[in-house]
Amino acid sequence: MTLRVYLSGEIHTDWRERIVAGATGLDVVFDAPVTDHAASDDCGVAILGPEDKKVWHDHKGARLNAIRTRKGIADADIVVVRFGEQYRQWNAAFDAGFAAALGKSLIVLHGPEHAHALKEVDAAALAVAEHPEQVVQILRYVLTGILPG
Secondary structure (H helix, E strand, C coil): EEEEEEECCCCCCCHHHHHHCCCCCEEEEEEECCCHHHHHHHHHHHHHHCCCCCHHHHHHHHHHHHHHHHHHHHHHCCEEEECCCCCCHHHHHHHHHHHCCCCCCEEEEECCCHHCCCCCHCCCCCECCCHHHHHHHHHHHHHHHCCCC
């Protein structure tokens, strides 16, 4: 059984790389948003033309990125949404809600300091992990039935 896993959320740490590396040998295909911050911010104006106001610049980029994100989540078997420590990822909260609304298996990834703020998001998830390695262990268990250790 091949799992399609969409890795959504913060782009400032190596959590995606840790999950992908840890899943080596598992039958998993990963997808993710564009994680090059400048490319993600500027895609709209680079493709559709410049804007005089920053709000419309951002609006164009957000809409193009939403096409990629919606497709990735819709095609996924499992959606992992990471909330980082430094920035508020409003888009990650949307992605979690969208995945839940589509009936996707949702794994939320965040530290204990966000447990209260994300309690409603966590309630929609089938698992809440604190470390990328726990996500790898979940994927391994789902695919093989083998526990860690």
